[in-house]
Amino acid sequence: MALTTDSAISSDPLRSTTARRVLSGMRPTGKLHLGNYVGALKNWVALQKQYECYFFIADYHALTTDYADPRNVAQNTLEVALDWLGAGLDPEICTLFVQSHVPQHAELHLLLSMITPLSWLERVPTYKEQQENLSGKDLSTYGFLGYPLLQSADILMYQADFVPVGQDQVAHVELTREVARRFNQFCPPPGYVPPTHAHLKETLVAEGAQREIPPGIQPILPEPQVLLTPSPKLPGTDGRKMSKSYNNTILLTDPEPVIRQKLKPMVTDPARVRRTDPGDPDKCPVGDLHKVFSSPETLTKVYEGCRGAGIGCIECKGWAADSIVRELAPIQERRARYNEKSAQEVLRNGAVRARKRASKTMAEVNEAMHLLPEAVR
Secondary structure, rough: OOOHHHHHHHOOOOOOOOEEEEEEEOOOOOOEEEHHHHHHHHHHHHOOOOOOEEEEOHHHHHHHHOOOOOOHHHHHHHHHHHHHHHHHOOOOOEEEEEEEOOHHHHHHHHHHOOOOOOOHHOOOOOHHHHHHHHOOOOOOOHHEEEHHHHHHHHHHHHOOOEEEHHHHHHHHHHHHHHHHHHHHHHOOOOOOOOOOOOOOOOEOOOOOOEEEEOOOOOOOOOEEEEOOOOOOOOOOOOEOOOOHHHOOOOOOOOOOHHHHHHOOOOOOOOOOOOOOOOOOOHHHHHHHHHHHHHOOHHHHHHHHHHHHOOHHHHHHHHHHHHHHHHHHHHHHHHHHHOOOOHHHHHHHHHHHHHHHHHHHHHHHHHHHHHOOOOOHH
C-alpha cells in the first residue's frame, strides 16, 4: 500500500494554505470504543476535509496518571493510530503524530510554565475531579498539576485557530486562551497592539467559530477558538456513560458475534418488566444507541414497536446490533489494510511535518523571550 510522505501533502512541509488550522489529541488508552468514535473521531474525519488538521496521540498526557506503570503506553499508542486510520483519518490530508515525537511540546510547556500562575492550574475543574475519581492513584505530582498547561502548549504550538470540542468542554479551552493572552502581553512582537472589542469581533456560527481579525501585526500565540462539534449521548452496555473504567464498551474492533453478545444483557427501559408492557425508547439506553446508529426507518419501527409493545427488547437489541455492525464494517475493513509497521511509518512522517511546523513557532517564541538564538550558542 502507498504510505504518506511529505511530498504527498505538499512540497512545502509547512503548507502555505488559507485553510484555518485545527488541533486536537487523544490519550493512548488502547483500542478505541464507540464513545471515542462518536464523541470525537467521527467529527475529526469530517473536519480534515475542511481545515488544516493536526491530530496527535498524547502519550505524555498518559504519563500524568499512569507514570507508575507505563508498560502499555507504546502498544496502546499503536492501537489508537490503527483505529484512527480505520475510522478514516487520511494521512495524505491531515497530520497524524505522537506527542513525544515532537520535543517542542515539552519545550513550550516549560517556557509557558514560567509565566503561568499556580492558582490558574489549581482552579482547573478536572484537577480535583480526577483526583477524586482516580483515588487509587497518587496524583500529587507536578506533572498532573501541570497537564492543563501541557494541553495549552499542544494547542498553541501549532498556532491553532480552532479546537474541536463538545459544548460541555468549552471551558477547558479557556485556560489556553488566558495563557496565550498573558504570553502576548509579556512577550509581544515588535509593533503588536493587543486587540480591543472595537476591532476584534468573535462570533460563533452554526458550523463552528468564525473570527474577524484586524489587519496588522499578529500575536505569536493567537488565542484559539472552540469549534463546536456534535457529541451525542452514547451509553455503555450497563446504561452508564461508555467508558473502559466501567467495562461497558463496544470496541471499534469487536467482531459481529462479540457485539451481539455484549448487547444481549444490556439494560433497557425499567418500565418493560414483561414482554407485553409498553416502553419508551427515550428512557432506554438501547434507544439511545438506535438514535446514533440506526436509520430513520429502523428508528420508526423501534418507537412504534416499543411504545405499542409490538416488539420485545431482544428483537430491539438485535436491530441495534445490525446498525452498529453496519457502521463498523468499513472501519474494520480499512484498519485491516494497515499493520503496526505501516502505522509507525504514518506516525513518523507526521512527526517530521509536525516538528517543522513546531520549530517555526518555537523560533518566534524564543526570540520574543529574548533567548540567545541557536546559531549563536
